[in-house]
Amino acid sequence: MAFDSTSSYIATDALKQAVDAAVTLERPLLIKGEPGTGKTLLAEELAATLDTRLLTWHIKSSTKAAQGLYEYDAVSRLRDSQLGIEGVENVANYIKPGKLWEAFTQDARVVLLIDEIDKADIEFPNDLLQELDRMEFHVFETGETIKAKHRPIIVITSNNEKELPDAFLRRCFFHYIEFPDRETMQAIVDVHFPDIAPKLVGEALEVFFELRDAPGLKKKPSTSELVDWLKLLMGDELAREALYQRDPVKAIPPLAGALVKNEQDTQLLQRLAFMLRRQGR
Amino acid sequence: MFIGLFETLKRAGVPVSLRELLDLHAVVERGVVFADMQAFYQVARTVMVKDERYFDRFDRAFAAWFEGLENLDATIEALIPDDWLRREFEKQLSEEEKAQIASLGGLEKLIETFKQRLEEQQERHAGGNKWIGTGGTSPFGAYGYNPEGIRVGQDGSRHRRAVKVWDERRFRDYDDSLELGTRNIKMALRRLRKFARQGAAEEFDVVATIRETARDAGLLNVQMRPERHNAVKVLLFLDVGGSMDDHIRVCEELFSAARSEFKHLVPYYFHNCLYEGVWRQNARRHGERIPTMDVLHTYGADYQVVIVGDAAMSPYEITHPGGSVEHFNDESGGLWLKRLVDTFPHLAWLNPMPPRAWEFTHSTRLIRELIDDRMYPMTLEGLENAMRELAK
Numbered sequence: 195m196a197f198d199s200t201s202s203y204i205a206t207d208a209l210k211q212a213v214d215a216a217v218t219l220e221r222p223l224l225i226k227g228e229p230g231t232g233k234t235l236l237a238e239e240l241a242a243t244l245d246t247r248l249l250t251w252h253i254k255s256s257t258k259a260a261q262g263l264y265e266y267d268a269v270s271r272l273r274d275s276q277l278g279i280e281g282v283e284n285v286a287n288y289i290k291p292g293k294l295w296e297a298f299t300q301d302a303r304v305v306l307l308i309d310e311i312d313k314a315d316i317e318f319p320n321d322l323l324q325e326l327d328r329m330e331f332h333v334f335e336t337g338e339t340i341k342a343k344h345r346p347i348i349v350i351t352s353n354n355e356k357e358l359p360d361a362f363l364r365r366c367f368f369h370y371i372e373f374p375d376r377e378t379m380q381a382i383v384d385v386h387f388p389d390i391a392p393k394l395v396g397e398a399l400e401v402f403f404e405l406r407d408a409p410g411l412k413k414k415p416s417t418s419e420l421v422d423w424l425k426l427l428m429g430d431e432l433a434r435e436a437l438y439q440r441d442p443v444k445a446i447p448p449l450a451g452a453l454v455k456n457e458q459d460t461q462l463l464q465r466l467a468f469m470l471r472r473q474g475r
Numbered sequence: 476m477f478i479g480l481f482e483t484l485k486r487a488g489v490p491v492s493l494r495e496l497l498d499l500h501a502v503v504e505r506g507v508v509f510a511d512m513q514a515f516y517q518v519a520r521t522v523m524v525k526d527e528r529y530f531d532r533f534d535r536a537f538a539a540w541f542e543g544l545e546n547l548d549a550t551i552e553a554l555i556p557d558d559w560l561r562r563e564f565e566k567q568l569s570e571e572e573k574a575q576i577a578s579l580g581g582l583e584k585l586i587e588t589f590k591q592r593l594e595e596q597q598e599r600h601a602g603g604n605k606w607i608g609t610g611g612t613s614p615f616g617a618y619g620y621n622p623e624g625i626r627v628g629q630d631g632s633r634h635r636r637a638v639k640v641w642d643e644r645r646f647r648d649y650d651d652s653l654e655l656g657t658r659n660i661k662m663a664l665r666r667l668r669k670f671a672r673q674g675a676a677e678e679f680d681v682v683a684t685i686r687e688t689a690r691d692a693g694l695l696n697v698q699m700r701p702e703r704h705n706a707v708k709v710l711l712f713l714d715v716g717g718s719m720d721d722h723i724r725v726c727e728e729l730f731s732a733a734r735s736e737f738k739h740l741v742p743y744y745f746h747n748c749l750y751e752g753v754w755r756q757n758a759r760r761h762g763e764r765i766p767t768m769d770v771l772h773t774y775g776a777d778y779q780v781v782i783v784g785d786a787a788m789s790p791y792e793i794t795h796p797g798g799s800v801e802h803f804n805d806e807s808g809g810l811w812l813k814r815l816v817d818t819f820p821h822l823a824w825l826n827p828m829p830p831r832a833w834e835f836t837h838s839t840r841l842i843r844e845l846i847d848d849r850m851y852p853m854t855l856e857g858l859e860n861a862m863r864e865l866a867k
Binding site: 207208211212214215216218219221224226269272273276360363364366367368369370 | 490492494495498501502505507508513514517518520521522524525526527530693694695697
């Protein structure tokens with residue numbers, strides 16, 4: 195079953211092709227792109243389209259690859275043995291399955307999202323090579339081998355904070371989500387707000403793309419910021435009015451706090467507004 | 476079947492292996508794409524390219540393969556960074572021409588017009604296959620160098636819609652052999668941070684565990700403590716003024732981006748070569764000079780030194796006392812550089828000039844000798860190598 199845009203997610207042709215290729219060849223799909231372009235959302239939508247469960251493994255800087263397989267809680271076992279608790283002689287009682295184990299043992303094919311893999315240690319992806327390739331791993335403590343009943347569809351997202359090793363990349367398919375152009379953006383907005391006034395969208399997109407073009411902005415607003423901003427605009431009539439009568443002298447759009455997230459950028463906008471005012475004179 | 480594409484990619488410098496080639500065959504065999512060039516392009520990119528910085532090379536190689544061009548090397552050579560082009564362009568202008576440009580609204584405007592004309596021309600020739608830039612009717616013919624070179628003219632093929640996507644070459648900014656720009660400079664600095672990764676991992680605290688376990692009358696009580704923080708310390712030396720005026724913008728970008736990435740980052744400015752004095756604020760270079768000796772004594776050997784400069788100067792500035800262009804220096808620049816090298820074992824020199832120009836400057840050769848050839852071009856690739864050197 196082919197992946198397509200859904201009622202809440204717009205996929206470009208290239209993305210559809212990439213997902214199809216990865217699903218068909220059962221390879222992990224590595225997704226990169228600017229923050230807020232819907233990398234994580236893709237996995238959710240994919241799971242919904244394929245009508246399967248989504249398992250998410252959020253990666254933090256302290257996450258170890260082995261935690262995705264299983265964890266052996268030796269400390270509890272030692273403590274339990276001191277207290278003479280029953281079941282302590284069985285190692286299996288102290289082995290906690292991780293996300294990969296969970297995904298491998300499901301009765302149906304699932305979508306496994308490994309979110310923000312670049313947050314982890316540099317060695318992290320290298321430690322998962324074999325597991326992702328063969329979709330099986332060995333549990334030393336109990337001597338059993340966990341093998342995937344159904345190869346899960348693995349979606350991996352990265353924000354480019356770290357370089358991923360070649361050996362790991364070789365095992366993945368790769369797609370870079372580009373920042374949507376105006377047309378795609380229009381479609382995305384339509385999906386999120388079916389009843390929105392076209393005038394509002396037109397004006398808002400105008401301001402939004404203008405803002406993205408502003409020179410020297412530290413963090414450019416992205417799709418998710420636009421959606422938030424529109425949500426605010428819809429609830430606030432005064433701000434909406436301000437947007438319609440946009441006067442070039444006030445370069446700062448109404449409710450800009452939803453679009454611009456750090457104070458240097460706000461200051462930059464204020465400076466730009468000031469310069470415009472002087473030019474207007 | 477796709478061996479031609481595979482070889483073309485290899486020649487274009489996209490890292491592809493046999494595995495990717497087999498994958499591509501598998502994808503086509505399984506019917507993911509069929510008789511749709513656009514889709515094939517996208518799938519091929521998904522399967523064969525694993526990093527967006529190679530997208531641009533892939534686009535070029537794909538176009539070359541698609542058109543059956545043999546002169547791939549020429550296609551790649553034709554890619555000249557905008558910045559470089561602009562500098563060359565500026566240098567070639569005579570005074571009258573500069574005046575003319577001013578009357579046209581400045582260089583920016585001219586380049587803008589230049590680009591616009593190119594676009595117009597491309598549209599007019601959409602049916603033909605003539606390279607743009609050779610039809611010398613435009614007033615820009617004299618410097619008729621197009622940053623996108625011979626690539627622009629390919630729009631007229633039968634598969635117009637399909638060719639268009641890779642001819643747009645939207646991923647140029649991600650190619651790491653280009654000079655640093657605003658987007659990739661952040662990436663570059665992330666790499667700088669990478670080598671001093673501060674793992675938030677915890678380590679086992681033996682002493683505290685024994686103490687706590689004893690206090691609990693032998694009941695095990697494991698204690699962990701956070702691993703020690705190991706922040707990167709960087710001393711940054713920036714060459715300002717003189718021959719660096721061309722590069723100062725890039726330098727400042729690197730500098731301002733660097734600020735937010737490090738906790739211990741101390742920038743110093745110098746001019747051309749390092750002498751007995753440096754300064755902290757560029758605006759007050761004559762007011763607040765700091766003796767270089769103090770700098771050498773203040774910071775420990777664990778500081779990493781990054782020097783940004785083009786190393787292009789008169790050789791006397793390095794070899795002879797009194798060689799400085801600004802003041803009389805008692806000791807030669809080379810001696811000061813040597814002191815710096817001796818004090819800080821971790822050192823790298825970033826040179827914004829393209830490496831092919833290094834050989835032609837005597838002073839660059841001298842400096843490379845002085846710093847044991849630890850000079851790197853200011854591209855993402857060069858930066859990565861520099862960071863690897865620093866991390867040693």
